[in-house]
Amino acid sequence: MTACMLELENVSVEINGRKLLSNLSFKLEKGEHVALMGLNGSGKTTILNVVGGLLKFSGTVKVCDTILTGKTIKNIRKNVGYLFNVPEEQLLFPRICDDVAWELINSGMDKKRAMEKALETLEILHIGHLAERSIHELSHGQKQRSALAGIIAAEKPLWLLDEPSSGLDPVAKRDLGTLIEKHSDVTILCALNDTDFAEKYFSRIIFIEDGTLVSANSSISTVKKTWDLI
Ligand SMILES: Nc1ncnc2c1ncn2[C@@H]1O[C@H](COP(=O)(O)OP(=O)(O)OP(=O)(O)O)[C@@H](O)[C@H]1O
Ligand SMILES: [Mg+2]
Known part of the structure; x- marks a missing residue:
């Protein structure tokens, strides 16, 4: 039996009387790479913010069988890597290498080893030469890759x-x-509206519209037809 890594059950979000998510339910098994697709404003970031513990919601969210609550969020975050839509929100230190090393030091790794690992990871992403730079000196794509590191x-x-x-x-x-393909042991929920990228690199598509689930296992052609692209 495969292990469930993430489960949402009847999740709703309401802000100022407006429903952003309505009774969403879906699961991700361990190692699944799932594209979360929907047009602008459909609720993709809202879903990720719920799972990341950044937003109040009703319903149930489970990460590795632990129910997300105010008490469990700290432990759950130890298992979750969240790449924000805007890299500026993620890169906070004077140098890129400090940003990459921070999470490692925070989880108890020795500072020297953490910095070595940060530099190794920047090399893997072909941005080792940016290690000493500040975020303000980078292009948007370089910021994206630094945050991913x-x-x-x-x-x-x-x-x-x-x-x-x-x-x-x-x-x-x-x-x-x-890189996504190589991390076959990592469970990935990835907000996307790039149909080509979703088709090429993800094994399943969760399709949403206006904060509601259209399908937890959509084909790319259904998404494209719905968007009038084919
Ligand atoms: N803080 C907020 N307060 C009130 N409404 C919000 C807030 N953040 C987002 N919304 C609304 O929630 C809905 C879903 O937004 P969300 O950012 O989740 O969409 P998205 O699918 O990620 O869109 P995009 O493709 O543009 O990133 C939108 O209608 C948006 O206007
Ligand atoms: Mg978004």
């Missing part, structure tokens, strides 16, 4: 990725796809 280095079993391919050049996009 932090997620990869931390080696957490569940990744939440919010449009990680946006703004990447074709080579960086392909590298990101290969």
Whole structure:
């Protein structure tokens, strides 16, 4: 039997009387790479924020069989790597290498080893030369890749990725796809509206519209037809 890594059951979010999510239910098994697809404003980031413990919700969210509550969130976060939609929200230190090393030091790794690992990870992403730079000196794609380096280095079993391919050049996009494929033991929920990237690198599509689930196992052609792309 495969282990369930993430489960949402009847999850709803309401802000100022407006429903952003309505009774969403879906599961991700361990090692599944799932694209969360929907148009702008459909609720992708809201879902990731719920799982990341950043937003109040009703219903049940389970990560590795632990129910997400105010008490469990700290422990759950030890298992979750969240790549924000806006890399500026993720990169907070004066140098990129400090940002990548931070999560490792925070989880108890020796500072020297953490920095070595940060530099190794930046090399894997072909941005080792940016290690000493500040975020303000980087292009958008370089910021995206630097933020991703932090997620990869931390080696957490569940990744939440919010449009990680946006703004990447074709080579960086392909590298990101290969990297996702290589991490076959990591469970990934990835918000996307890039149909080509979703089709190429993800095994399942969860399709949402206006905060409601259309399908927890949609085909890419259904998504494209719904969006009038074919
Ligand atoms: N803090 C907030 N307060 C009130 N409404 C919000 C808030 N954040 C988002 N929304 C609304 O919630 C809905 C879902 O937004 P969300 O950011 O989850 O969409 P998305 O699918 O990630 O869109 P995009 O593709 O543009 O990133 C939108 O209608 C948005 O206007
Ligand atoms: Mg979004």
